[in-house]
Amino acid sequence: MEGRSWRWTDAHFCTLPSQTNVYGHAKILDSDGANKFLIASLVGKIFSVEYQRIFDKLTPFTREIQFTYIPGDDTEINAVDALSHCSHGKRLIIAIAFTKTEDNESKQFLNLYTPSQYGEEFNMENVAEECRLSLELYFVPYQLTHTEMVSNNGRETVFLLSGSDGKIHLFRECNSEHIFIEEDSGVFFPEFIASASCVHWLDIVYIDNYTRRLTAMGHQCGLLIASIVDVQKLEILRTFTVDYDSPITYVHFFTSHNEVSCPKFLKSFIREQRKMYRIGQKEEDERNPQVPEYHLLALSALEPAIVYEHVLQHGFTHSIILPDSNKFDAILCGSVTDIDFDGENEILIGTYGQELIAYKLNHSKTQRSRDEVNLSTDSCESKKIWHYSSDKKTTDPPSNPIFLPPRRVRSQESFPVSLESDNDRSFMDTKKELCASLKELPKNRSDMQAVEEGCLLWQRSFAYPVIGINKLDIMGDGMEDLIVVTLKGVHVLQPDLHEVAKVCLDRLQMLTDENPDKKEKDSCK
Amino acid sequence: MWRTVSFVERVEVEFSGSIFNQAITLGDFDNDKGNELAVGNIDGDLCIFKGKESHPWRKCTDLGMITCIGQGNLFSKEKIHLVCLTAEGWCHVFDVKPDRQEEDKKEKDREAEDDTYKTMKPFYSQHLPPNGKVMTVDDVDGDGKVELVVGYSDRVVRLFRWHSSGETTLDMDPKGTLTQEDKWQLAGQIGSITTNISKDGTPQLLASQPGGTYVILLPSAPFSLQGDGHGQGHSNGSRKDFLTTNFVYDPLVSSMTRNSNVSTEIIGAIRKGPINESSSTEMLYSLCTLDGTLMLVENGHILWSLQVDHQLFSLNKLDVTGNGKEEVVCCAWDGQTYIVNHSREVVRYQFEDSVAAFKAGHYAVAGNDNVPCFLYATFKNKIYIYYNIRLPQMASTNLIEVMDKEERTHELLSRLNIKAPTTKDMRELYHWCLYGWHAKT
Numbered sequence: 001m002e003g004r005s006w007r008w009t010d011a012h013f014c015t016l017p018s019q020t021n022v023y024g025h026a027k028i029l030d031s032d033g034a035n036k037f038l039i040a041s042l043v044g045k046i047f048s049v050e051y052q053r054i055f056d057k058l059t060p061f062t063r064e065i066q067f068t069y070i071p072g073d074d075t076e077i078n079a080v081d082a083l084s085h086c087s088h089g090k091r092l093i094i095a096i097a098f099t100k101t102e103d104n105e106s107k108q109f110l111n112l113y114t115p116s117q118y119g120e121e122f123n124m125e126n127v128a129e130e131c132r133l134s135l136e137l138y139f140v141p142y143q144l145t146h147t148e149m150v151s152n153n154g155r156e157t158v159f160l161l162s163g164s165d166g167k168i169h170l171f172r173e174c175n176s177e178h179i180f181i182e183e184d185s186g187v188f189f190p191e192f193i194a195s196a197s198c199v200h201w202l203d204i205v206y207i208d209n210y211t212r213r214l215t216a217m218g219h220q221c222g223l224l225i226a227s228i229v230d231v232q233k234l235e236i237l238r239t240f241t242v243d244y245d246s247p248i249t250y251v252h253f254f255t256s257h258n259e260v261s262c263p264k265f266l267k268s269f270i271r272e273q274r275k276m277y278r279i280g281q282k283e284e285d286e287r288n289p290q291v292p293e294y295h296l297l298a299l300s301a302l303e304p305a306i307v308y309e310h311v312l313q314h315g316f317t318h319s320i321i322l323p324d325s326n327k328f329d330a331i332l333c334g335s336v337t338d339i340d341f342d343g344e345n346e347i348l349i350g351t352y353g354q355e356l357i358a359y360k361l362n363h364s365k366t367q368r369s370r371d372e373v374n375l376s377t378d379s380c381e382s383k384k385i386w387h388y389s390s391d392k393k394t395t396d397p398p399s400n401p402i403f404l405p406p407r408r409v410r411s412q413e414s415f416p417v418s419l420e421s422d423n424d425r426s427f428m429d430t431k432k433e434l435c436a437s438l439k440e441l442p443k444n445r446s447d448m449q450a451v452e453e454g455c456l457l458w459q460r461s462f463a464y465p466v467i468g469i470n471k472l473d474i475m476g477d478g479m480e481d482l483i484v485v486t487l488k489g490v491h492v493l494q495p496d497l498h499e500v501a502k503v504c505l506d507r508l509q510m511l512t513d514e515n516p517d518k519k520e521k522d523s524c525k
Numbered sequence: 526m527w528r529t530v531s532f533v534e535r536v537e538v539e540f541s542g543s544i545f546n547q548a549i550t551l552g553d554f555d556n557d558k559g560n561e562l563a564v565g566n567i568d569g570d571l572c573i574f575k576g577k578e579s580h581p582w583r584k585c586t587d588l589g590m591i592t593c594i595g596q597g598n599l600f601s602k603e604k605i606h607l608v609c610l611t612a613e614g615w616c617h618v619f620d621v622k623p624d625r626q627e628e629d630k631k632e633k634d635r636e637a638e639d640d641t642y643k644t645m646k647p648f649y650s651q652h653l654p655p656n657g658k659v660m661t662v663d664d665v666d667g668d669g670k671v672e673l674v675v676g677y678s679d680r681v682v683r684l685f686r687w688h689s690s691g692e693t694t695l696d697m698d699p700k701g702t703l704t705q706e707d708k709w710q711l712a713g714q715i716g717s718i719t720t721n722i723s724k725d726g727t728p729q730l731l732a733s734q735p736g737g738t739y740v741i742l743l744p745s746a747p748f749s750l751q752g753d754g755h756g757q758g759h760s761n762g763s764r765k766d767f768l769t770t771n772f773v774y775d776p777l778v779s780s781m782t783r784n785s786n787v788s789t790e791i792i793g794a795i796r797k798g799p800i801n802e803s804s805s806t807e808m809l810y811s812l813c814t815l816d817g818t819l820m821l822v823e824n825g826h827i828l829w830s831l832q833v834d835h836q837l838f839s840l841n842k843l844d845v846t847g848n849g850k851e852e853v854v855c856c857a858w859d860g861q862t863y864i865v866n867h868s869r870e871v872v873r874y875q876f877e878d879s880v881a882a883f884k885a886g887h888y889a890v891a892g893n894d895n896v897p898c899f900l901y902a903t904f905k906n907k908i909y910i911y912y913n914i915r916l917p918q919m920a921s922t923n924l925i926e927v928m929d930k931e932e933r934t935h936e937l938l939s940r941l942n943i944k945a946p947t948t949k950d951m952r953e954l955y956h957w958c959l960y961g962w963h964a965k966t
Contacts, residue, residue: 009917010530015875033952051921058921061526260961263953269942341959354533461533476948477923478955491531496917497927504928504958508937 006340006458008482011475011494012060014049016041019487022249022332022467023079023143027483028092030084030122033476037483038065038082038094039490044075046096048124049483049490051475058475060492067096067128069111074101078108079144083157084122091115092122095159095171097141108137110144110161112171112180133171133180139163147204149188150231155210160185162199168192168217190234191215191227205253205294206231207312214311216296218248224298226311240315246302246330253311254336255292256345256361270511297347301330305349307361320361324456328353335469337480339458339495341503346457348482350466356484358458464488527871528921532899532911536890538579541906542566544882545592546839547659547717549902551886552596554607554621559889561621562900563607564882564908565591571609571645573621574908577890583621585645589613597662597671599687600649600699608662609647610675614655616703617647649699654683663720665730666744673703674730676715682732682742683708709742709772714788717840718742721793722808724824733791734774736784737814741773775825777812787814790840792853795821797867799849809867811853813837819855819863829869835861841885843897845872845916852919854899856883862899870919878903888912925951 018041028036028048036050045064052061070077079097084090093114099106112133115126142162149158149172159171159180170185186193198220205214213229222244228237262270296308305325309318325331329352336345339358347359468485474492475481479500482493549564554573561582565571569588572581589611598605599618607619659676665684666672673685684707690700709732716733723729730742793810809828813819817837820830835857842851845864855863860876862883882902887895890912898912925948928934938946946954 009915011528011921013529013531015529033949051923058923058926059526060528060921258960260957262961263950263957265943265946265950266941266954266957338960341962343960343962463531463533473952473956475921475923476952477925478952478957479924479959489531494917497922497924498917500924500959501927501931501934504924504955505931505933505937507958507962508934508941512937512940 006495006499008339008458008460008493008495010491011481012049012492013489014047014060014062015489016047017045018043020467020485021078023097024077025468025470025483025485025490026080026082026094027470027472028082028084029472031090033473034122035472035474035476036124037470037472037474037490038080039485040077040080040096042076044070044072044077044098046070046077046080049474049492065124065128067094067111067113067131069131069134070096070098071100075099076101078141079161081144081146081159083146083159085157090122092124092127094127095144095146095161097137097144097161099140108139108141110135110137110141110171112159114178116178132178135182137161137163137169139165139167142198143201145202148206148210150206150210151188158188160202162202164198166195166197166199168195168199168202188234189215189229191217191225191229191236191239194225194227194239195219196223196225197221200248201250203251203253207292207294212237214253214294216251216253216298218251218298218300220247222246222248222300224248224251224300224316226296226308226316228312238315240311242298242316244298244300244303246300248298248300249330249332250297250299250334252297252334252336253294254297254345254347255294257292257343258338258345259292266511297334297336299331299334299349301332302326305331305334305347305359307347322347322349322357322359325349325351325357325359328355328357329465333466333468333485335471335482337471337482339482341500348469350469350484352465354462354465354486356460356462356466356469357456360455360457362455462486462491527873528919529873529875530916532874532914534911534913536577536579536910536912538562538574538908538910539906540564540566540570540572540574540581540902540908542568542570544902545658546882547593548591549882549884549900549908550594550596551884551888551898551900552607553605554596554619555623556604556621557623557893558895559893560887560895562888562908562910563594563596564902565594565609567591567612569611571617571619573607573645575889581643583645584643585617585619585647588617588647589615592658593660593675595660595662595673599662599671599673600689600701608660608673610653610657610660612656612658614653614657616651616653616673618649618699619645620648621645651703653685653703659715659717661718661720663728665720665728667728672706674718676718676732678714680711680714681708682711682715682718684730707744707771709740711740711772712774713738716789717791719791719793719810721810722806724807726806729793731791731793731810732772733789733812735786735789737787737789737812737818737820738777739775739789739791739812741775743771743773777820777822777825777827784814784816787816788838789814790838792840792842795842795853796844796849796851811840811842811855813840813855817857819853819865821853821865821867821869828867831863831865831869831871833857833861833863835859837863839880839883841883843885843899843914845897845914846919847915854885856880856901860901864916864919866919872916872919874899876901876909878905885914924955928955 020041024040026038036048038048040046047062047064049062052059076099081095083093096111099108111131113127114132115130144161146157146159148155161169168185170183171180172183174181195217196219199217200220201218203216211231213231216226218224224242226240230237294311296311298306303326305322307320308316331349331351333350335348339346349357464486466486470483471480472483473480484491544566551560551562553560562574567590571585571588573583575582592612593610595608596605609617656678657675658678661674664671676682683705685703686706688701688704713734718732720728721731731739733739789812791812795809809821809823811821815836817833821828837855837857839856841854843854844851853865860878860880862874864872880901881904884900888898888910889895896912897914898910899914900910902908
């Protein structure tokens, strides 16, 4: 993989008649591969971006979806969300929060759409026609998202809407007639009670087979709360908080690796092969299901992006600063995906300064001695680093210690001093210094569990501020495309497919190779 | 629906005044292998821009109403010159000097010196018939020498050739004159003139005519027979030209176009494949009309045509995919730009402003490294150079299609015992290949 520079370019771009906001887009996942992307422009128009086959040619297709009960000109769409499955089977449900201005008075509403007709569960036109709930809201809607809720009846998917009243509102489908009602979110999500101000971004993941839940709430006041909740007892097991000086714009739990199960039709082949060569390897699916290590990406508008590692064990004590991430105006959005197909996830950040920045985390090992640390940083340097062009002024990334003490004080003093220095140096220079400083780490730091860092992998400018980064297989080919939302349009980004094809071919070749064990070793080199 | 892309990287340069579409060009005027941008306005200002600098690198003023700017080694030397034509009929040729060496700078460090250095002066000027509106500087007859072909607003095309009257060295002003060698009187207004390589490998001169048509301007073969008494054929040869029909009119698709009077542009010598490919030297040409017809033509046969709802006014060619085939690049007044390849696959780009002049070509943004670029001159005294115009492919495609074209894929799949897989299977397989692989290593 080394030496391959993954340059993602526009596969398609669609313009919007008016600007959109950070909550104005949603992914529509369809198990048949016809994934779609929903984008709302501020002035009451909602578009669906998808790919269709026309005359056997893959063709990008953008169309406006006319949702009923959304009046045209005097409406501003605040947030959209879509979910493609629910307790009553596979069905598309679209939620839209909007503001309607009438006689100089603005009112907020939440509309929910889902089709009732059997067989038309995924027909967008049908969905748009059938409004199931139109509720007036007495707060300004912010993020509209959905999550699963574990109750006595099993698992069900609910909509969550954060509001200017500092609460998170829960909307639940109450019976099979597709009626939605609002319920007290605190009953099912006790961690929401702690929310201090308006929640800008909320992220929830379930772990340990839906027995525990990780919830992160990023607040307007800069407060970041992460909670571990026992789902059955509805008890908060642990809570971590940290206070930032600027609003939190995005929080996201992620793992450093993706777990993708082998396709069924391949499993038998691999099994046969293993038998043939008597390789005493356990079947992949027989391995002990390890609890993946969860990390938290926290983006605050004006501060460098931070990754809190191993949140389950360490809370907010192990953090990595992504160097120079705050040098392009406010940070607005993020995403975690594998953009170079090496099996490790990269972190993508979008800024108001029209930049998309991708960082690679050096996650290869967790427990390392000092020498290994040196090695790893060297290898990191040898990796393809995207330089800033010379006219861009870069400042020091945080030199040593990247390993930050837990921050609990609302002040700049707790920041590394080097962040404020404003020397113009190239990225490589600072990189070398960074590595040098790591080598000179004092002895007492050698016992630290992990010295990790993010290095800049890729950077791309856009014509407008980047307000959303999504990974979605919109082309239906198994590769996740990047869908970047800017203030004025939607970009579908694709890497050079011939390069991706080479990677695929090489890996298939390794599979078919007569001695997989040997080949695997080769591939590790 | 056609694929749309967006370009971001751009250089913005300041240039005021009205610009004709033909009065802007990209070329290596100082012969340093890196291309510059030359632009002239109707007030007589000619500026050359280099690199990322927003201010002119070289400048010349009071030239007259500049209608066309071209480039070529008109004086049959190795050096490329900048040719500037005005409506008054003046043809100015500039010898653009590269930047001084470092040592020189130390010696003469004064600002005033610098200013005089920045100002260019034409090193050759000649008064030709006025009202030239389109121009091409190219070897149109395959004799290895470059000719100057000018189309006039009175539907006349004149061909001029340089006649040297003595040895000219690089530093001396050239001695000699541009003399008219040929003349064509056409029926309709001339949109543009271009050269194309015909089937037998010889260049041919094409001029566009209203309504999506064109004429092939034949060289003056009968000229020597008839024009004995006219010597080298100065302006008094016009009578003869008028009598003979020395051009072939190709109505092409005049029946197809919506308006037979609509102005038409033509661009020739569109490469069909990489340069080294010896199989065929024949090249394609393309026409566009203001009412939105775009077509690609090979030897009089229309390969494809396209109807769009935009007023196409500027036609160019550029290899944006890097496969050796040149794509047709067409721009409309409202900024909508179409990139179309030989198999009619379209990619669009919307420039966000009205366009006064458009050009696709190569420009050296940093150093002497030429990169493909689009050039938009707006009505707001700004010119934008979008550089790094590169697309991996024209058509929208996905991994399954790309893999399917690889022979190895089918071989590997059969070895993996995967027979007749569905799209869903392939999606699952590739997804696992790309994201689930760490389990294997």
